[in-house]
Amino acid sequence: MDRQIVKVFRALADPNRLRIVKMLEQRELCVCEVREVLALSNSTVSKHLSILHDAGLVTQTKEARWVNYSLNVKSESQFVRAIISALKSSLLDDETVLKDTKSVDRVDRNKICRV
């Protein structure tokens, strides 16, 4: 059984990781920005992003002190692209997602990192 596909579904089977993916539809984020919006600990957020990365749903790049995470919209995997696309048109009026969207607009790593 193809472990990658199971990993994708597992990655998205958690509400907080779904929220992260919806946030990353908006823009690239670092761990502490995600932490700020989700109100979880740094370690928990880091673990969530690691799971999403391992599933191939997000990419990570280093920029100064920050590791930036982006949605992997150009994945080699057609399956991953199809899932990301399906999610893009979903949860559009979900209350939690809408609230997160506003928070993503406001959050600024230069004001909040460290803790």
Place this chain on the structure above:
Amino acid sequence: MDRQIVKVFRALADPNRLRIVKMLEQRELCVCEVREVLALSNSTVSKHLSILHDAGLVTQTKEARWVNYSLNVKSESQFVRAIISALKSSLLDDETVLKDTKSVDRVDRNKICRV
């Protein structure tokens, strides 16, 4: 957070339930036919199908002694349809799925139900 979407991902986060969905792409099946192919207990299979049904991925109809399960390709939910479609074009050369496909062709409730 929309519980239905989480349910869909959770439902598909288990390898055996993925196998069931791929089997149902072929044809409608009853519990004992799925049991035969997956080599799991009746109760486990029943539970798996219940989870898939609750997520909106499969439909169930009663026919004589049997409850038949089918893939919900005409779901009201565009999201569910997109996921089913994404899976349709995935796992096409997966060894386990290919083996299951052959077994589905052979399995016959009139010869195997009961335990």
Place this chain on the structure above:
DNA sequence: ATTACATTTCGTCGATTGACGAAATAAAGG
């Protein structure tokens, strides 16, 4: 070189999940 900062990893805990066998349920078949 040292310090500061952002992230990752580790260990622990309580909750959840997939497996099973037994019991219960639904209803077809005789």
Place this chain on the structure above:
DNA sequence: CCTTTATTTCGTCAATCGACGAAATGTAAT
């Protein structure tokens, strides 16, 4: 009506998972 059959539900167990704080790591900034 009674028996048989197929399925569902229940209870238990071991494994996994998401949360946390602390420790470790990587490296930019000074």
